[in-house]
Amino acid sequence: MDAITKNLTAAQAEAVTHIDGPLLIIAGPGSGKTRVVTHRVAHMLSQGVRPWQIAALTFTNKAAEEMRTRLDLLAPGQPVWMGTFHRFCAQQLRRYASYVGLAENYSIYDMSDSKSAMKRAIQAAGVSTSHATPEQIASAISNAKNRLITPEIMQQQSGRASDSVAARVYPVYQQQLLLANAVDFDDLLYHFACLLRENPEVRSELDAKLKYIMVDEYQDTNLAQYAIVRAMSVDHPNLAVTGDPDQSIYGWRGADLNNILDFEKDYPSVKTVRLEQNYRSTPNILAVADQLIRHNRRRKAKELYTENADGDNVILRQYEDGYQEADAIADEIAAQMIAGQAEPRDFAIFCRMNALTRSLEHALRNRGLPYQIINGVEFYQRKEVKDLLAYLHLINNPSHDVALQRVINTPTRSIGATTVGRLQAFADAERIPMLEAARRASEIDTMSKRAQTMLKSFVTLYDRLRKKATASLEDLLRFLVEETKYIEFLERTGVEKEDSNPIANVDELVSAAVEFDRMHPDDGSLEAFLEQVALVSDTDKFEDSGNRVTLMTLHAAKGLEFPRVFVIAVEDDLLPHYRSKQDDQQLEEERRLLFVGITRAQQWLQLSYAKRRSMRGDIRVVIPSMFLSELPRADMNVIESQTDRDFFDDGADESYPDSWDLVQEPSPPEQAEQEYKGDDTSVIPEIYRDPFVSKPKPKRTKPTITTALQTASDLLSSDRVPLGAYREGSVVRHPEYGDGTITEVTGRGPKRTAKIRFSEDQSEQTFRLAFAKLELLDTGGD
Numbered sequence: 001m002d003a004i005t006k007n008l009t010a011a012q013a014e015a016v017t018h019i020d021g022p023l024l025i026i027a028g029p030g031s032g033k034t035r036v037v038t039h040r041v042a043h044m045l046s047q048g049v050r051p052w053q054i055a056a057l058t059f060t061n062k063a064a065e066e067m068r069t070r071l072d073l074l075a076p077g078q079p080v081w082m083g084t085f086h087r088f089c090a091q092q093l094r095r096y097a098s099y100v101g102l103a104e105n106y107s108i109y110d111m112s113d114s115k116s117a118m119k120r121a122i123q124a125a126g127v128s129t130s131h132a133t134p135e136q137i138a139s140a141i142s143n144a145k146n147r148l149i150t151p152e153i154m155q156q157q158s159g160r161a162s163d164s165v166a167a168r169v170y171p172v173y174q175q176q177l178l179l180a181n182a183v184d185f186d187d188l189l190y191h192f193a194c195l196l197r198e199n200p201e202v203r204s205e206l207d208a209k210l211k212y213i214m215v216d217e218y219q220d221t222n223l224a225q226y227a228i229v230r231a232m233s234v235d236h237p238n239l240a241v242t243g244d245p246d247q248s249i250y251g252w253r254g255a256d257l258n259n260i261l262d263f264e265k266d267y268p269s270v271k272t273v274r275l276e277q278n279y280r281s282t283p284n285i286l287a288v289a290d291q292l293i294r295h296n297r298r299r300k301a302k303e304l305y306t307e308n309a310d311g312d313n314v315i316l317r318q319y320e321d322g323y324q325e326a327d328a329i330a331d332e333i334a335a336q337m338i339a340g341q342a343e344p345r346d347f348a349i350f351c352r353m354n355a356l357t358r359s360l361e362h363a364l365r366n367r368g369l370p371y372q373i374i375n376g377v378e379f380y381q382r383k384e385v386k387d388l389l390a391y392l393h394l395i396n397n398p399s400h401d402v403a404l405q406r407v408i409n410t411p412t413r414s415i416g417a418t419t420v421g422r423l424q425a426f427a428d429a430e431r432i433p434m435l436e437a438a439r440r441a442s443e444i445d446t447m448s449k450r451a452q453t454m455l456k457s458f459v460t461l462y463d464r465l466r467k468k469a470t471a472s473l474e475d476l477l478r479f480l481v482e483e484t485k486y487i488e489f490l491e492r493t494g495v496e497k498e499d500s501n502p503i504a505n506v507d508e509l510v511s512a513a514v515e516f517d518r519m520h521p522d523d524g525s526l527e528a529f530l531e532q533v534a535l536v537s538d539t540d541k542f543e544d545s546g547n548r549v550t551l552m553t554l555h556a557a558k559g560l561e562f563p564r565v566f567v568i569a570v571e572d573d574l575l576p577h578y579r580s581k582q583d584d585q586q587l588e589e590e591r592r593l594l595f596v597g598i599t600r601a602q603q604w605l606q607l608s609y610a611k612r613r614s615m616r617g618d619i620r621v622v623i624p625s626m627f628l629s630e631l632p633r634a635d636m637n638v639i640e641s642q643t644d645r646d647f648f649d650d651g652a653d654e655s656y657p658d659s660w661d662l663v664q665e666p667s668p669p670e671q672a673e674q675e676y677k678g679d680d681t682s683v684i685p686e687i688y689r690d691p692f693v694s695k696p697k698p699k700r701t702k703p704t705i706t707t708a709l710q711t712a713s714d715l716l717s718s719d720r721v722p723l724g725a726y727r728e729g730s731v732v733r734h735p736e737y738g739d740g741t742i743t744e745v746t747g748r749g750p751k752r753t754a755k756i757r758f759s760e761d762q763s764e765q766t767f768r769l770a771f772a773k774l775e776l777l778d779t780g781g782d
């Protein structure tokens, strides 16, 4: 026990050694809340609690991974459940799928899958979208799920127009999902919460099994999450939660601050521990954070203090424009590295929206600085990756209509929209999955013979693929690519984008499959792989091992820490986001978001804004964020841009935009925009009404990530073999496939492609030479 508590303060040790009974740890950033969670688990294990009796829940896979790493240091190899809420619910639902009308191999729809499913449901429900856009309908349904409102209850509500339309779509949407044996992201929580509510025997079984539940970042739980942990902590109320109300930043997806503020009311016998000391940041950084957050009215005041040594002053810097900002930041990073003060991994750059990272990427790349972006163009969202995943989904779950619609004519096989429409109508009428309908194509008399034949041959292809379902994931994927002639399709359609290479992405997906096979030699099922992919969240794939600068949104930064932090574009209309400015509560959430950003920094921090910023080709004059005027400038280094030139001396007022309407970014902040026009708790029947439900907030999205797979040095390395050196007969080495011989070279410039036959398994692969990680062993030929 000494080993576990020796590096803890008295208050931390008090929380760590508390085993039975509810526990609330409420404390500011960097005070060791997450550390307490892991130490407490280790302590419980040392006191004889069995590992399978404990579950530690959090919000990002990265945070869960970190907990796991820390626990492994204290108590190696213990099978304690640690993971995200969504993963937890996904796994429980596999066990209890039939209780909610699903089969065990159900699919998890991602954002774009859900969107297509929603479109279809809106069509099927026959509602008009003139008063409510599909987004508004989706958002209202998502809200309802977050508040555990069933379709029946929603239909009883009157309310605003978009809601009554949504109420008609909701049951149809749910029915179609069930028919497809699929759930959307909200459903994971919703179904599981409903299941616990409606099945007392399951509830008490889980309550008894998982005697010790812990939740980190409890301030971000929504009603569904609250209901879930509460239901599992009735007979054994050993629920321990940690949180910081000042870091609640997920109101837009239904998080309810009251869940933490009222914990003491929910569990009157609770033991509350406050941690006072910050171990993360310098006093300078804390002072800035503290001054800022004091401007929120809805909070309990608390002091942040630290015994850490003074560091550099926090810098507040103005730039001419976004480009100068990007260049200067990249230069600053290079300078600090050259001075031997830091390495790339020490730096993080945070922004309000993903779109803002573009010029930074450029600047970092130009200087050969390695970086990774954790942002909204997730690898798994790329077209070619989604195509192949859709095949896998359909192989795993033949009822997955969204996947079927994606692949039925990809690669193109002359199955046009009309045919698909008729197929869908037949499926809807017969209440069968579309694949089943395709099998019965000859019964669809609205369809031409030719179309029926095409469908039949698609079904034949499908059956061939499905036979491979039990092979290793790698084999399955390679077989799939080959059978569908997918690479040829990519080559034919010639999609070549500046920042992505489709064929390389296919290779990357194969690598992911190989990796998955390797990690799961025994239990690696297709279903498990798809689940993992579906649940990848924003901070996943975040490699500590890679020594890179990290670019990410403020939302994704929660819970993490970095020695050196830049927060860019602290500007009016961006932070606070213009859609949040009208509403006091939302404005306070924006302030908390900046607070979260500031408190990630350990030693060094710079906040910046520009005089002008170009967005989608438009240059706009910038007003600095109101939050900057709330900071203790006297204690900061305030550096204004030296240049006086101002393009907007004339007519500046006219060119100033009302809003950033053109800035459209499918990232969390945008969700805040979604229609919320009032508090509807009044129309929720009594049994569902929770005294703590405050403003339900719009739809959650699945946050996503991209790792910039090619580091700057990869892209810039001058010692690359010129593409012309590769020819038929050249012998090459690939890091994964081993040695092989080029059998064919086609295309020019960046499209130059080589077919390689690998000696190990005689498989043939196609690579774009500009991107492939090849080593030229022998040029071959003369």
Ligand SMILES: Nc1ncnc2c1ncn2[C@@H]1O[C@H](COP(=O)(O)OP(=O)(O)OP(=O)(O)O)[C@@H](O)[C@H]1O
Residues within 6 Å of the ligand: 007, 008, 009, 012, 027, 028, 029, 030, 031, 032, 033, 034, 035, 036, 244, 247, 279, 280, 558, 559, 560, 561
């Ligand atoms: N007693 C301690 N002694 C030494 N280091 C500590 C102690 N407590 C916490 N730390 C360190 O302080 C840093 C912040 O801790 P931790 O991440 O647990 O804080 P947190 O309260 O979870 O922060 P956040 O609110 O941002 O999630 C970590 O690097 C942690 O290892």
Ligand SMILES: [Mg+2]
Residues within 6 Å of the ligand: 033, 034, 035, 216, 559
């Ligand atoms: Mg933490």
